[in-house]
Amino acid sequence: MTSDESRPSGPRSPEQRKHEALEWLARDNDVWVATADATGEPCLVPLAFWWDGESVWLSTRDSNPTGRNLATSGRVRLSFGHTRNVVLIHGTARMLTREELRPEVGDAFAAKDGWDPRKDHPSYVWFQVVPDVLQAWTSVPEMSGRTLMREGKWLV
Template sequence: MASEKAAAREGAQRKQDVLARLAEDIDLWVSTSGPDGDTCLVPLSFVWHEGVLVVTTRETNPTTVNARRTGRATLALGHTRDVVIIDADAEVVANDRIGDEEGDRFAEKLSWDVRGRPAWTFIRFHPRTVRAWREVNEIPGRHLMRDGTWLV
């Protein structure tokens, strides 16, 4: 028996759904490129703070090394039937340089605080593009942000 597909969401509803996911989800996938073009894909916990995604990882991990080298990353939330893909500029921030509000928010949401641990660093991801869709009927309107500006 074939299932009925939901009607395509309007752009404003998709943006609202993306913002809710950014506020409520705990983990996302982070993809960065190494110097030889090899890709590093890892799950990391995050906080959405004032339009920026904030993660933490070790200073020597490929994600940090690659983000520092290229200044870019691709992030993904959700599953294949409700995906959000974000292309972002990456800013590596020493854990003693992270803002109190960001650090407190991260520690509060995730019950984990790496401030004061020199081996750890934060990475801020500033979204450049945001795409979101559920089914093929939402592919035509999947671009919600371009060049860091919401389209809806």
């Protein structure tokens, strides 16, 4: 759903939220990525991503704040959508170099986004984000029950 007019009149079921969240992960190209450094300084950037069915794959330079923060702490929040229809993932990231990345992951990422970080600047690295918590809601009536995954396990 992309507009207020297409929103249901009441809260969606957890099953419907999960279904729509998975559709979003499969079709969207960009995600807001929130990280923080060791002092707590926040960083929020949009990045291209690919969802493999279990993990979100990101690529960014290891020298920029997001790359440094992900490599140091591994803690990340990902936000898909907008404030009135959001999928929020709290996850754990692990860094992979170009050499460590499985070719099929890089190929799928490039096919989805039309950009291949492997052919860009050598400072690009990859991050596999494993969801710990996934939440989905549209507005106040859906705040209750918005958590669909906890500790990496689907609740629905």
